[in-house]
Amino acid sequence: MLFHLTRITAWLHNPRARHMLAAGGFAIGVALAAATTTLVMTARRDAVAHAERDLKNTAYVLAKETELRFQAADAVELGLIDHLRALGIDAAADLTNEMAQPTANQELQRRIAGISDIKFLLVADRNGTLLATTYDRPMPQRDLAGRDYVRALARDPRRGWFLSAPLRNQIDGTWMVILARAFTARDGQFVGLVGAGLELRSFEEFFAGIKMRPQSSVGLFRDDGVLLARYPHLDSKIGRSYDAPDAYREAMIARGSDVIRRRSVLDGVERLIAPYAVPRYALIVSATDSVQEALSEWRPVAQWMIAGTVLTELVLSAILILAVRQLRDQERLSAAYAAQVEAEAGRALAEAELEHACEREQRARQARLEAERLNTALANMHQGLLMFDGERRLVVVNARFSELCGVPLDLLPPGMSYPAFAQAIMTHGNVPADDLASILSRRDQMVEQQKRASYIWELSDGRVFAVTHEPMREGWVATYEDIGERRRKDARIAYMARHDTLTDLPNRVLFRERLELALGFAWRGQMVTLLCIDVDQFKAVNDTLGHPVGDTLLQAVAQRLREQVGDEDNIAHLGADEFAVIQTTMDKPADAVTFAAALIASLHQPFALDGRQIVSSSSIGIAFAPQDGTDADVLLKNADLALHRAKRDGRGRYRLFSAEMDAELQVRHEMETELRAALQAGQLELFYQPVIDVRSGAIAGFEALTRWRHPVKGLVSPGVFIPLAEETGLIVPIGTWALREACAAAAAWPESALVAVNLSVVQFRNSDIVTVVAAALRNSGLPPERLELEITESIMLADTAATMTTLQALHALGVRIAMDDFGTGYSSLSYLRRFQFDRIKIDQSFVREIDSQHDCSAIVRAVIGLSRELGIATTAEGVETREQLRALARAGCAEMQGYLFSRPVPGAEIPALLRRASAWRTLLAEVPAPRVIAIAAPDPALLGADAAE
Numbered sequence: 001m002l003f004h005l006t007r008i009t010a011w012l013h014n015p016r017a018r019h020m021l022a023a024g025g026f027a028i029g030v031a032l033a034a035a036t037t038t039l040v041m042t043a044r045r046d047a048v049a050h051a052e053r054d055l056k057n058t059a060y061v062l063a064k065e066t067e068l069r070f071q072a073a074d075a076v077e078l079g080l081i082d083h084l085r086a087l088g089i090d091a092a093a094d095l096t097n098e099m100a101q102p103t104a105n106q107e108l109q110r111r112i113a114g115i116s117d118i119k120f121l122l123v124a125d126r127n128g129t130l131l132a133t134t135y136d137r138p139m140p141q142r143d144l145a146g147r148d149y150v151r152a153l154a155r156d157p158r159r160g161w162f163l164s165a166p167l168r169n170q171i172d173g174t175w176m177v178i179l180a181r182a183f184t185a186r187d188g189q190f191v192g193l194v195g196a197g198l199e200l201r202s203f204e205e206f207f208a209g210i211k212m213r214p215q216s217s218v219g220l221f222r223d224d225g226v227l228l229a230r231y232p233h234l235d236s237k238i239g240r241s242y243d244a245p246d247a248y249r250e251a252m253i254a255r256g257s258d259v260i261r262r263r264s265v266l267d268g269v270e271r272l273i274a275p276y277a278v279p280r281y282a283l284i285v286s287a288t289d290s291v292q293e294a295l296s297e298w299r300p301v302a303q304w305m306i307a308g309t310v311l312t313e314l315v316l317s318a319i320l321i322l323a324v325r326q327l328r329d330q331e332r333l334s335a336a337y338a339a340q341v342e343a344e345a346g347r348a349l350a351e352a353e354l355e356h357a358c359e360r361e362q363r364a365r366q367a368r369l370e371a372e373r374l375n376t377a378l379a380n381m382h383q384g385l386l387m388f389d390g391e392r393r394l395v396v397v398n399a400r401f402s403e404l405c406g407v408p409l410d411l412l413p414p415g416m417s418y419p420a421f422a423q424a425i426m427t428h429g430n431v432p433a434d435d436l437a438s439i440l441s442r443r444d445q446m447v448e449q450q451k452r453a454s455y456i457w458e459l460s461d462g463r464v465f466a467v468t469h470e471p472m473r474e475g476w477v478a479t480y481e482d483i484g485e486r487r488r489k490d491a492r493i494a495y496m497a498r499h500d501t502l503t504d505l506p507n508r509v510l511f512r513e514r515l516e517l518a519l520g521f522a523w524r525g526q527m528v529t530l531l532c533i534d535v536d537q538f539k540a541v542n543d544t545l546g547h548p549v550g551d552t553l554l555q556a557v558a559q560r561l562r563e564q565v566g567d568e569d570n571i572a573h574l575g576a577d578e579f580a581v582i583q584t585t586m587d588k589p590a591d592a593v594t595f596a597a598a599l600i601a602s603l604h605q606p607f608a609l610d611g612r613q614i615v616s617s618s619s620i621g622i623a624f625a626p627q628d629g630t631d632a633d634v635l636l637k638n639a640d641l642a643l644h645r646a647k648r649d650g651r652g653r654y655r656l657f658s659a660e661m662d663a664e665l666q667v668r669h670e671m672e673t674e675l676r677a678a679l680q681a682g683q684l685e686l687f688y689q690p691v692i693d694v695r696s697g698a699i700a701g702f703e704a705l706t707r708w709r710h711p712v713k714g715l716v717s718p719g720v721f722i723p724l725a726e727e728t729g730l731i732v733p734i735g736t737w738a739l740r741e742a743c744a745a746a747a748a749w750p751e752s753a754l755v756a757v758n759l760s761v762v763q764f765r766n767s768d769i770v771t772v773v774a775a776a777l778r779n780s781g782l783p784p785e786r787l788e789l790e791i792t793e794s795i796m797l798a799d800t801a802a803t804m805t806t807l808q809a810l811h812a813l814g815v816r817i818a819m820d821d822f823g824t825g826y827s828s829l830s831y832l833r834r835f836q837f838d839r840i841k842i843d844q845s846f847v848r849e850i851d852s853q854h855d856c857s858a859i860v861r862a863v864i865g866l867s868r869e870l871g872i873a874t875t876a877e878g879v880e881t882r883e884q885l886r887a888l889a890r891a892g893c894a895e896m897q898g899y900l901f902s903r904p905v906p907g908a909e910i911p912a913l914l915r916r917a918s919a920w921r922t923l924l925a926e927v928p929a930p931r932v933i934a935i936a937a938p939d940p941a942l943l944g945a946d947a948a949e
Helices: 002-012 015-086 092-099 104-112 148-155 200-209 244-255 298-329 331-380 399-405 418-428 433-449 484-497 508-522 538-545 547-564 589-604 632-648 659-681 718-728 731-746 761-766 769-780 793-797 801-813 829-834 854-870 882-891 907-915 917-924 940-948
Strands: 118-125 130-133 161-163 175-184 190-199 217-222 227-231 260-263 270-278 283-290 384-388 394-397 453-458 464-472 475-482 528-535 570-575 578-583 607-609 612-614 618-625 654-656 684-693 699-710 714-716 754-758 787-791 816-822 839-842 873-876
Touching (some): 015 190, 015 200, 015 217, 015 270, 015 283, 015 331, 015 464, 092 190, 104 118, 104 130, 148 190, 190 200, 200 217, 200 227, 384 399, 399 475, 418 433, 508 578, 508 618, 528 632, 538 612, 547 570, 547 612, 589 618, 589 654, 618 632, 659 718, 659 731, 684 731, 684 754, 699 731, 718 731, 731 769, 731 787, 754 816, 761 793, 793 816, 854 882, 882 917
Parallel strands (some): 699 754, 839 873
Antiparallel strands (some): 118 130, 118 190, 384 394, 384 475, 453 464, 570 578, 607 612
């Protein structure tokens, strides 16, 4: 050893040797740099390769899921086409007639029930005319001739199917595509097409569920380059055509299904793109990752390796420089130099070994990440997945399949044979033996035939699976999706959409469908009976007892209807207090009348609700098909007309529709239109009937009465147009106009004359009557004490706090309040306690027979006596004879009005009435002066010249 060191030291003393040493050190540095570069580039290729394998796996899973969803829609369309062919449809006219049937819409809805990816199903004829959809009837009238799928299939129906370009859903604006399939006759002629609308948002939501890198994306293209869906979503790019799929096809043709690297046409980012074709539906699924993201884990390792190499070369350079200097100056240190070189070489080897170890660790970590990603994708699938190789040994099974079949995952290890797999399912699973035997037999046939299939597997225990079988180059893969719960949820949603949540009866939608179906029997001569039922005074129950009690009453009514109606009949709750019954089992109208009478009697029995007894009644309108109409809208309208007639005739009864009712409705509509125009055209005017003070014969005031002077019909009776105005709400503007006109006219009368204006119940409740009255007084300048407002007992019936508040607010203005028609409605002495009325008006029904009927006379005397004790003035209405005048005077009535004194006259005739006061004084001289409470001292000016003396 010493000998060799001595020779080396001697050699190093030679200047040429030092130059060679420097050159050798440089060569080592270059070699080290080259080695580092090689390692860095190798690691980079490995990182890209790992990313490519990850993208391939992701693209495969996404492509299979995409194909499964399109297969589901395709299966529905093929099933519908088979159904139409089984019906014998072989021409366009046959297809049009079949789709016009009332059950066509229900058949389409049934076929997509439980398949959430299908937005709708449609059938069109060969000209592109829409015949039927899954939307509720009436069917939308649309021409689809311009759609690309209609043109493509009409041009070449032999292609079988066509996938449309993306289009916007007109309802919610989301993107969707139409998978259309041609329907041809036996001779190959194009008859029409069936189309399924697939919502593209569901594909993007599935893409989003796959765990990928932050800058990764997934695109779904049609093979002609049209973008259908993308995650992350790019709304402005959907539907455009790109040349990217051409490059994808080149890659898949050249190397099966490879990863290409290019700049994305969608976001301009350089990406690794893994395309996977779905040739069955001419689709391409591309999973992409940015090159920058793929190299994110490689960069720190490369930087560490480069930094280590640079540091090593710096150290090596320093060593060489110092060695040469020391060899030149100190030959005796050559041995130490050799030892140092040897040590540095060992260190370099150790560092190189460390680099190799780091590289191996990095590769192992990438492999683990790849396995974790694949396992995550399998675990996140909502379908169970099985994969067997060419030797029928298990390759992959995910946890979802284990959960569906009830076999623990550890009992299904990879590598187990197919017979052992089947035995494990049979022994430990929850699949009934017969069901398992059936699907295993079917599976054997598909594996033997290398056949691709999608089908529904319904188990005897009620579970339902959507199964797909896909043959591979070596082996096969199958997926299982539990669609039972989805079917149940969809069925529940469909049920709730057609039933009332309060009574659980069919609602208006389902009722309309059943009515149209029943009317099909009417076309064949069978009688169909429609009964519209309304609960009388239901609003009063809600207002007085509360809405919860009202809801309970509706439920009780629904239950009684169920008890009365047969199983073959249909009941529905149309809303609020309206019910309807469809009957197809009756042979003649007399049966319907008997049934309606029984219903009324049943619904009139008391209801025990929340500890209280409620007695209600119901009115029924009846219409028959075909004699009263064969169209659902017409029949409903006619039954409703009969119902309104029953309510108008006193409630608690039934009425059959007649043509006269429709004529009356037309007349009523015409009158309503004319009344609205009359208010605007100034055809309404006020007449005034004087109120006479019996003691003095003077006019105490006037009652303003609205009259309608029709340009053709002349004066229209108030008994005709006032009820119509109250029913339509026109009484509110008419009442406002009457208040304003009456106050303005009274302002020109003598100061002691009052003006009385009637307030309708509708006007009182539906407008700010206090504001209206205050404005009329303010604009006319009439003192408030000269205005008297007449209300009926109907206003007091509700007995609400709001009613009393309004009456008190009116009193606070200074106006007088009179109760009109006292004793004819819901008279209660409690009204007189709760509110201090200024006047009670005795209805003419008592006055008319006061001189002939003892009870009328007793009632009048009692009202007048009660009013006297309470300090309330009384006025008798409808005085027409001298006998009535004398009887009222004997009873103590102080004021009267009626035809005996004057009919209502226009405002222009009031001065003439004021001058006739002396004639009334002569008339009143025949009767004894009543003992009354005076309202106000009469004005001498009202008595005329004779009275003034």
